[in-house]
Amino acid sequence: MGGMVGFLYRQLTFAPKPLPADISLLGKTVLITGGNAGLGLEAAKEMAAHNISRIILGVRNLSKGEAAKAEILTQSPNCDVLAWELDQESFPSMQAFAERAAVELDRLDIVILCAGVKLLEFIKSKSTGHEMNVQVNHIGTALLSLLLLDPLQRTPKADPGQPTRLTVVTSEVHFWTEFEQKDAPNTLARLDEPSLFGKGMDRYNTSKLLNVLWLRELSSRVGPELIVNGVNPGLCASTLHRSDTTPGIKSFNRIFAWTSVQGGHNLVDAAVQHSEAQGAYLSEQGIKNPSPFVISAQGKQAQTKLWNETVALLQEQLPGVNLLKNHV
Template sequence: MGGFLGFCYRQLTYRPHPLPTSASLKGQTALITGANSGLGLEAARELAAHKLSRLILAVRDASKGEAAKKSILATSPECAVEVWSLDHESYDSIAEFGKRVAALDRIDYALLNAGVKKLEYSASSSTGHELNVQVNHIGTSAVSLAVLPVLRNTARKVNSPTRLTIVSSEGHFWIPFKEQSAPDILKRMDDKETFGTAMQRYYTSKLLNVLWARELASKVSPEEVVINTVNPGFCYSGLHRHESTGIIKIFLWMLGWSSVQGGHCLTDALVQHRDSHGEYFSEQRQVPPSSFVLSPQGQNAQKKIWQETIALLKE
């Protein structure tokens, strides 16, 4: 895993497959962030098609969320679909979301898919943090903590593990992560001079997803909540909307999977592989994450990222 030629080979030769037709989610509740379009929407559509009883679409744009709801109900009318507001740039929005989540009677599946890929430096107007880090890592981490208590309570009630899956990327293999040696990693990543070129910062934020999920998994029993990360593959989606060079379109034409196929990767990681925990999935199978993640340096960075993120959220 991780090499460019290997990436190209897998994109060309592997074709993601849907959940087995026998998979039934009847009576269960799923929550998906970033579910109004692209892979998140396709994953939501697939789960609803498997007799899911309740589906919560957590989205930044409510009107797009309502359009997604309408399209899902067109093929799965028996699923109770709800649209909730959630803005990863706003701590107030995340706090309000957390209050709504806490009132739920159950969550069986939580898929944290919301993300952004900014290729030029910009800071969040709400928090001041670099935008990729704010949305993909800080916001996602806060949401994972918000849904965790309900996932645990559900597992105890139904006497079966629930699932929390965070969407990462194979790009986490491809970064030097020079910021790891900084006294405060997240603060250092707010400095424009550390942003790097092209997709480096986006990939670093996806590395943070893997580190966060692994540390969170180490603190939660897999008998309660199975926590993993997933690489959805290189797919056609709105994630690439900030790419202006046209190169991405060429690569998508040559190698890209459809949003439906990417959605299959998400639902596979979320619903299948019951014996996993703290693992990384790619091409619908469990594979090792990057050598850095598994190294002593990676484990130190993992604990440091956890401590910094918890301290930041406590503020």
């Protein structure tokens, strides 16, 4: 994996499949960030069709969340669908969202961390001061993965037998970055320097590599009752690309991109199937090797370094919260 020719070949020849019809999710609760549009919404609709009992949509815009809720209920009127406000540029918003989940949910079986951005120019978050791809795709995702451990780990204690699931949406583009910032004294601080943003999709690609490194470290720290994995949904014609004005991108996507529905199939497959996939990278609905860098000794060092830097940054933002209390 990782080469452009192979990537294009798989996009043209592989057809993502929906969850088998005989799988029932009755009684389970799923939480999906970025669930009001694109792949997140399609994943929610598919899981609702498999009788999942409750869906929590983490959305930045509540009116759009309510519209997504109505769309799901049109197809699956018996599902309990809730739209909760969530802004991954805001540490207080993420903390409040996770606290709400811990208090209001009697169980949490599946989390799909799908919210993300793809920005091709340097934009600093007005809320946090961090570069936006890194803030939303890595820092926000990492914080939520820690804050949601409490309800995820409570569920199998009350209902033994089935581990809960945490799936991070990453991408094959994690193969396509040099990640020179890994050698900086502080990688996350270096990623906030405008002069080192890179060209084209490089920063987005790097943020997806950070996802893979983070989930692999997290998976090594949680017990067997929580399965942590990452999924490459493939190139899909979704709202993720709304800011991409690269010449020819629309024509390219018309030829090679899967639909958002097909991308949703890949998310649901990763979140429901592959019970052996602890710390795994899933692509084309199977367990695949991540990039050679990720599994190298240098990659392991970068993984540990990223974990330590990220936890320190998050702890500074949430000084009264013990982020590592849940067996990490």
